[in-house]
Amino acid sequence: MRLVLTVLALALLVFCASSAHASKTRTHVVASGHTLGKIAKRYRVSIEAICTANGIDRKRPIRVGQKLIIPAKDDPSGRRAAELRRERAARAASSAAGASSGQAGKHVVAAGETLGAIALRYGVPIAALCTANGIRRDQPIRIGQELLIPAKDDPGGRHAAAARIAQEALRDRAESRAESAKSSGAGPEVLLIPGAPPVYYYPPVGPGRSTLRPVIFYLHGGGGNPHYDCRRWAPVARREGWLVCPTGAVKREDGRPRWGNWVSARRIVMTTLKALRAKYGRRVQLYGNTLIGFSEGAFAAMNIGVHEPRTFNRWLIVAGTDRYWGGSGLEALQRNRNSIRRVYLLTGEHDGTLGGTKRALGRLRRAQVTSKFYELAGYGHQVPLRSKGWLFEAAIQWLQRGGSVPTTEVVSADHKQARR
Numbered sequence: 277m278r279l280v281l282t283v284l285a286l287a288l289l290v291f292c293a294s295s296a297h298a299s300k301t302r303t304h305v306v307a308s309g310h311t312l313g314k315i316a317k318r319y320r321v322s323i324e325a326i327c328t329a330n331g332i333d334r335k336r337p338i339r340v341g342q343k344l345i346i347p348a349k350d351d352p353s354g355r356r357a358a359e360l361r362r363e364r365a366a367r368a369a370s371s372a373a374g375a376s377s378g379q380a381g382k383h384v385v386a387a388g389e390t391l392g393a394i395a396l397r398y399g400v401p402i403a404a405l406c407t408a409n410g411i412r413r414d415q416p417i418r419i420g421q422e423l424l425i426p427a428k429d430d431p432g433g434r435h436a437a438a439a440r441i442a443q444e445a446l447r448d449r450a451e452s453r454a455e456s457a458k459s460s461g462a463g464p465e466v467l468l469i470p471g472a473p474p475v476y477y478y479p480p481v482g483p484g485r486s487t488l489r490p491v492i493f494y495l496h497g498g499g500g501n502p503h504y505d506c507r508r509w510a511p512v513a514r515r516e517g518w519l520v521c522p523t524g525a526v527k528r529e530d531g532r533p534r535w536g537n538w539v540s541a542r543r544i545v546m547t548t549l550k551a552l553r554a555k556y557g558r559r560v561q562l563y564g565n566t567l568i569g570f571s572e573g574a575f576a577a578m579n580i581g582v583h584e585p586r587t588f589n590r591w592l593i594v595a596g597t598d599r600y601w602g603g604s605g606l607e608a609l610q611r612n613r614n615s616i617r618r619v620y621l622l623t624g625e626h627d628g629t630l631g632g633t634k635r636a637l638g639r640l641r642r643a644q645v646t647s648k649f650y651e652l653a654g655y656g657h658q659v660p661l662r663s664k665g666w667l668f669e670a671a672i673q674w675l676q677r678g679g680s681v682p683t684t685e686v687v688s689a690d691h692k693q694a695r696r
Contacts, residue, residue: 301329301357302346306338319346325354329361331657333628335599353530355499362442381425385417398425404433408440410654410663415682418666437654444660464506464521469551472544473523473533476506477552481514488558490517490676491565493545493588495573496524497595498534508661509568512669516676518560522548524572534572541576542583549587564617566590566675570659571629575600578636582608585615590675592620592668595657597632598639606639613643620648620671620681624655648674651684 304315312334316323327334329345338344347357383394391413395402406413408426417423426436464476480489492513496502506521513519522544526536535541545567553560567588569577574596581591582605601609609616619640623633630651640647650671652664661668667682674681 301348301351301360304344304346306340306342306344308340310338310340312338315344315346320349321347321354322352325352325357328354329357331358331361336628353499353528355530383423383425385419385421385423387419389417391417394423394425399428400426400433401431404431404436407433407654408436410437410440410652412653412684440663441654441656441660444663463503464510464519467520467548467551467555469544469547472547473525474502475520475522475544475548475551476503477518477520478506478510478514479556480517480519486559488561490561491549491552492517492519492672493548493565493567493577494519494521495535495541495545495567495569495576496521496533497571497573498524499528499530499532500524500570500573502533509668512661512665513568513672516672517566518552520548520552535576538576538579542580545576545580546584546587563587564589566592566672568592568594568672569596570594571596571657579605579608581616581619582612585612589615589617590619591616592622592671592675593633593636594622594659595624595627595629595633596621596636597629598635599632601636601639609639609643609645613645616645618646618648618675618678620650620675622650622652622667622671624652624657626654626656628657648681648683650682 302319304319306315312323312326316326323334325347326332326344329347329351332338345357345361347354351357381398383398385394391402391405395405398405402413404426405423408424408430411417424436424440426433430436464478467475467477469475479485494502494505494509494513496505502521502523506519509521510519522541524533524535525540525544526534528534549560549562549565553562563586565588567577567581567590569575569591571594574593577588577591578593578596578600581588582601621633621637621640623630627633633649637647637649648671650667652660652667670681673679
C-alpha cells in the first residue's frame with residue numbers, strides 16, 4: 277500500500293509540475309528568417325493564437341529583435357496571454373507615470389479656454405497635451421471636457437498617453453466582467469430568431485421614438501460580447517433609432533462568438549430586421565438603415581453593405597480594411613455605388629489595419645461614395661467608447677443627417693488629393 281501511495285504522490289507531483297509548465301507563457305525574440313508560421317510550428321501553437329496574444333495582424337511583417345509572447349498550451353486561443361500582456365503594459369505605464377518627478381494632473385475645460393491657453397497655463401507643449409489625450413491640435417475641445425496634463429518630465433506626453441490607454445483598457449475589461457456576471461434579464465431586450473443565436477436590442481428614445489425610426493445594427497468583433505457591447509453603444513446610438521446587436525453564429529475555441537463568413541452574417545442581419553419589423557410594425561424602418569462594424573464585424577458590415585445597399589446605405593466602419601471586400605465585394609461596390617449614401621471610417625493610429633482603412637477610403641471615393649475618415653491618435657485595435665463616445669455619436673449623426681464631423685486629412689498612394 278505504501279508503494280502505491282508513493283507512486284500516486286509522484287504522479288501527482290509530475291502532473292502538477294506539467295500543468296504549471298503548460299500554463300506559463302514564453303517569450304520569443306524574432307531572428308533573421310523567422311516567420312509567424314515557423315515560430316508557431318516551433319512552439320506547437322497556432323498562428324492565430326500568437327497574433328491574438330501579441331495584438332498583431334498575421335499579414336503584418338514581424339521585425340528582427342521583436343519580442344513575441346508565446347501562449348501556453350492550455351491557452352489555445354491566446355486570449356489569456358493577451359490579457360496578461362495588456363495588464364503588464366498597464367502596470368508598466370502606471371509605474372512609469374509614478375516614477376515621474378512631477379505628477380500628471382487633470383484639467384476641466386471652462387468656457388473660452390483653448391488648447392494653447394491650457395498648455396501655457398501648465399507650461400507644457402500643445403503637442404504633448406494632444407498626445408496625452410489622444411486628440412488633434414485642430415480638434416475643438418468642449419466645456420466640461422477633462423484633459424490629462426502630462427508631467428514636467430514627460431515633454432512628449434507619451435507616458436501620460438500610455439497610462440491613459442492602459443487604464444481605459446483595464447476599466448473596459450472590468451466593466452465587461454461585471455456585465456457578464458449580471459443576470460441576462462438586465463439591460464437590452466432579447467429577440468429570438470429561429471436557427472440563430474440571441475439578438476440583443478434597445479428601442480429608440482427621445483422625440484419620435486414611437487414613430488418610424490431607422491435601425492442601427494452593431495456587428496461585434498471576433499470573440500466579442502454582444503450583450504455587453506449593446507449596453508455600451510446604447511447611450512451613443514439610441515437617440516438616432518433602434519440599436520440591434522446580433523450574435524455571430526460561429527464559436528471560437530474559447531466559446532466566444534465570431535461571424536465566420538459574411539454570407540452567414542447577412543442571413544442573420546436580414547432575418548433579424550424582418551423579425552423586428554414583424555414584432556413592432558411600422559416603428560421599424562426597412563430601408564436606409566445603418567451598419568456599425570468593428571474588426572471582424574467590419575468585414576461582415578462592409579460586405580453586407582455593398583450587397584444590401586438599399587437596406588443599409590450608411591456604414592460606420594471601425595478597424596476595417598480594403599482586403600475585406602475581395603473581388604466580388606469590389607464588383608458589388610462599383611455596381612451599387614449610387615445607392616450608398618455615406619460611410620465613416622475610423623481606425624486607431626497604431627492599428628495594423630490603418631493602411632487598409634486608407635485604401636478602403638480610396639476605393640470608396642473613386643466610386644464617388646461620400647466618405648469620411650478619422651484616425652484615433654494614440655490608439656490601437658480597440659473601441660474606446662468611454663472616452664470617445666462623443667466621436668461615435670457625431671459619426672452616427674453625420675451618417676443620418678449629414679453636417680460636420682471630425683475628419684483626418686489623408687494623402688496616400690491610393691488617394692493623392694487630401695479631402696475633408
